[in-house]
Amino acid sequence: MDLSSIEIFLAVASDRSVTKAAKAVGRVPSNVTTRIQQLEEDLGACLFSRDGKKMTLTREGETFLAYANRLMALALEARQAVRPLAPSGTLRVGTMESTAASRLPAALTQFKQMWPDVSLHLTMGASRDLARDVLADALDCALIARPPKTMREEDLDFDAELKALEMETVFVEDLLIVLPSGHPAIKSAADLRVGSLAALEPGCTYRRIAENWARKSSDLPTSELGSYHAILASVAAGNTAGVMPRSVLDLMHWPTAVQTHQLGPVETLLVYRKDDCPNAFSAFHEVLGATKGRDVRLAAN
Amino acid sequence: MDLSSIEIFLAVASDRSVTKAAKAVGRVPSNVTTRIQQLEEDLGACLFSRDGKKMTLTREGETFLAYANRLMALALEARQAVRPLAPSGTLRVGTMESTAASRLPAALTQFKQMWPDVSLHLTMGASRDLARDVLADALDCALIARPPKTMREEDLDFDAELKALEMETVFVEDLLIVLPSGHPAIKSAADLRVGSLAALEPGCTYRRIAENWARKSSDLPTSELGSYHAILASVAAGNTAGVMPRSVLDLMHWPTAVQTHQLGPVETLLVYRKDDCPNAFSAFHEVLGATKGRDVRLAAN
DNA sequence: ATGAAAAATCTCTTTTCCGGAATTAAAGCG
């Protein structure tokens, strides 16, 4: 029973899927399968019941889940406790709107609790701007979306900036097109029966991915809104299709099951300058690492 | 940071020695060194200060020690919690006098606490007798001393019995000859200035090892006593050399630093029948495994 | 039925881990 197996177990438990979990922890599905099997063998108990293609926790799995969370939390605490010099001062973190909403709250809460002496400056913005700010030392680090391979070639500037920084995948988001209720399922942008695409600012990677996708088979305009709440409200009003990751949509316990279309997985990177690693950053980095791959809804524990 | 590294760390921390720790966890010293280095690298902190050839915990090491213990305890608890069917009934455990005194109390306490429904029958005896009782299904398992290689060839019966059982090293004892205060240091049994060797019953492996050693250069008689307390009292009275593992001697916080002579390391094995593993045994086995390699004096935590 | 998707299985490559030999450094002893 090593801690990496437990991390994998947590991912599978929250996604109830080997494939998703594999993405979340940055591994290949076959590997996740075997690690879970090893864990079950080692514990001498069945953790998941494989009914069909869903992986649901068994009774034993549920009880183990509680321990797994405590184990990870304790390991993180141990890490932080032996830090030779306690972090202090300020840490300037840049983040996308979506990450700030869905994945950061748990990590930030834990971080503030562990290191109350660090004053955390949170800046919200689009991936491009954030990356630039990190390069220019206006931020210590940032959480940004990595454009998929195909788009990277169209935007060499951004890619070059990224290459100049250290980067690490911390989350994998499932990017969605959210349709008004009653809208028929779509295969491509051509099937859209709306007047516009609702997204955030132009530098937003999600927006650019969506526009890229839409351009292939339609010429919808994009209407720019200031927040995901605004986007979702606008979708509810009809005549607009919203762009947002699934984690954000999940947060906003929307009354009815909405119709969505997947644009595919998008990695969220933590980027920082190669050279300087202020003490507070390493601590933040560790806390973030421990949050990785866990379900947004379980984060409250 | 995986749990096996933590087990190794705990062993080094309690022995304050790489070599001893390596024996305790059944690994080679070079391996222990590298694992500790990896752990320090991973945590970004120095756990031990190598002043000379002693490994002493640093301040960070001390704080990590507390977490390491909690982590292991939690992992054990998790293991036990997912056990599909709760152990119950009776478990018949055989043990040597010495093990019962020094290493078992911590494990038994923990076990009783976790599985109050199991009634634990403890039988004390000499290794040979215990092994036979396990074979004859008069015991479910036993903790016995494994004679060193050279002696095994002289006692093929015992060796054959052992081969018929599953066995696993759980402790490594440092077997000592304890000398009366004021007795000069010795190189071999020829240097002994006492009238007899004080030991337990004839089937006792420690006694046989000691007699074997003594025979090489003297013809001391053995006087048989009923307990280690009796042996030590007899040594204090003078004119006798006692035989016991260091862990037992350590327990009896003896007023003065006694003169001792090392007979070498002796493995303590957990033996059980290959076929049947009652549920309660697996649980006991796990608890024992978690206690492995930790200092007797730290066990109270 | 049929096709798509997901998990499990299998195989191959890579990495890591472990044990032993050689090396270095410190403590004990004459």
Add this chain to the structure above:
DNA sequence: CGCTTTAATTCCGGAAAAGAGATTTTTCAT
């Protein structure tokens, strides 16, 4: 003060485990 002993570390080769990709099987949806 140097020699011996003992312990930790370093280095290296073989073995074991982990990970990635391809393949198969199962299941769900159409």
